[in-house]
Amino acid sequence: MKFLIKNVKLTDHRGSKISDLLIEDEIIKKIGKDLSAYEDSMVIDGTGKVLMPSFVDLHVHFRDPGYTYKEDIESGSRAALKGGYTICYAMANTKPVCDNMEIYNYIREKSKDLDLIDLYQNIAVTKNLSGKELTDFESFGDDVKFISDDGRGILSNHVMNQACLEAKKHNIGIMVHGEDPEISPYDYRLAEDIITLRDSYLSKITGAKIHFSHVSTRGSVEIIRDYKAQGANITCETTPHHIYLAGEDFRVNPPIREKADNEALIQGLKDGTIDCISTDHAPHSKEDKEKGAPGMVGLETAFATSYTALVDSGNLSLEKLSQVMAYNPAKILGLDHGEIKEGARADLVLVDCEEEYIVSQADIVSKSKNSPFIGRKLKGKVLMTFRKGRLMYGGKN
Template sequence: MEILIKSCRIVDETKDFVGDIYIKDGRIVDYGEGLNYNCKIISAEKLVAMPAFIDMHVHFREPGYTYKEDIYTGSMAALKGGYTLVNLMANTSPICSNMEVVQYVLNRSRELDLVDIHQVVSVTKDFDGKTLDHLNTIDKRVKFISDDGKGVQSNLTMYKAMIKAKNMDLTIISHAEDEEIVSVDTRLSENIMTLRDIYLSKITGGRLHLAHVSTKESIKEIRKAKKEGGNITCEATPHHIALYNNDYRVNPPIR
């Protein structure tokens, strides 16, 4: 079977252009601008084609919660979706606060040899919200730290974590949720913590990635910070984009 995909944005490590992709028997045979083949044509205007994707925020639930997901099933799902590198959150059991858990995950990944896996370590030890000493024991294989699922509530702890992350060349993935006010206003809860973390990143120089952003106010502040040169990135989830809040319950809520 032959397919010619026309007028898509083609992006790889060396190129970024609008062009065509010719596929024969399930393999990419040719790509470039202005291709002409006598075969089925698919128009792909305003779509993007890339060799593979990276998912910054996944939960494979291993160790501890494999009745939900595990490294094998998660890796297979990633492959099916075109993802070849995934970043695993630390809310496992035990919580990933040490290199023993990191090593376990990396060993399982190596055994399966399906996708590249990075394991996140918790910002605070066992998500206790205050202890940072465990970060002194992690090595260069760890690139990200996060208390995803809870968020760091203490301003002082997050300030110290930002400084430590900068000195160790780590990026903090922030679950921006003020637990004190969330029962009153979930939107305000996210906005307050987003602003706090942006400001702490600005004054410390630490790299910040804001997870599952779900409010327009947060997006506005992130864009403003990036324009001002902030070392900040963010993500949105498929369910926040596609679903309705009266159908599903997640955290942060679907707006």
């Protein structure tokens, strides 16, 4: 099917302009001021709306295999599409742990069969997330881009150093969960900062590619800024909830910090210290959440949360938001995505930046509803998501 989106504001990291855009045969076929000759397509009036490259999330938990009562690949993918995402990277803390190619291939093939989003998958750094014995790097397929012990992290300096050396040898990145669990019970801030410092240094001396997940403290931002200036091969993300929330007790890991941390994270996004925004989408059942499970669902509210906290507040431009939600994370994955140009794959999201709405539990399509944003008013709504030229969310699909 062909789609003609008329009179829409096209925005990516390079700038914005009002134009028409034609989608045909999975790609952006044509961009121009007046494409009325193509009105045999399905015409969408984009007046007052913004069309952006679809978002890329480097940090999601889809709970498959093993915890599919919380989420599965299909429900997680549909939540992603509702949030404007067409590319996601899933963590390895499944059951059994994704620490081998058999489980990795199961997840990848299931996602390909569904054909809803492009789902990439982490393999654990250590067997069964033990933090002790490295997984078999030699067995990894060519499409394995990152490994991670997210959820626990690696306490041993020796094991992390060996992991960096192996990752460098095999040209694989490591996503770091920055936490020393021995320190967390009495100083959660130091627990993050000390691992950020250690792994920044290890990246510098080994050359390993390190990506810091869910950075949340001003101290970690300062460390990463310093080591980037020294040439360390590091990138990092923060989350919408760590930008938006301050001083609240909704349980996530790392925890919600203070206003000064919000300000440091925003400054880090402004100056490029923080490369991207990822959700750390972590679904839990009501019962598990009541028992203290850390985490929240975030895919469906990520754009509105980020837009409200960053763009509507005057902290970032919409173009910069596109950069940190689409272009930069795609670049970290080595993907050609994040720019609206003729010939590019038509992975796009249509948003209304002026629409305000109250987040409702009934509107969440994830299996889990653990969100601190339920009942809050946000600004900026995803209207449609296109992937490979197909309308995957919104309209009459």
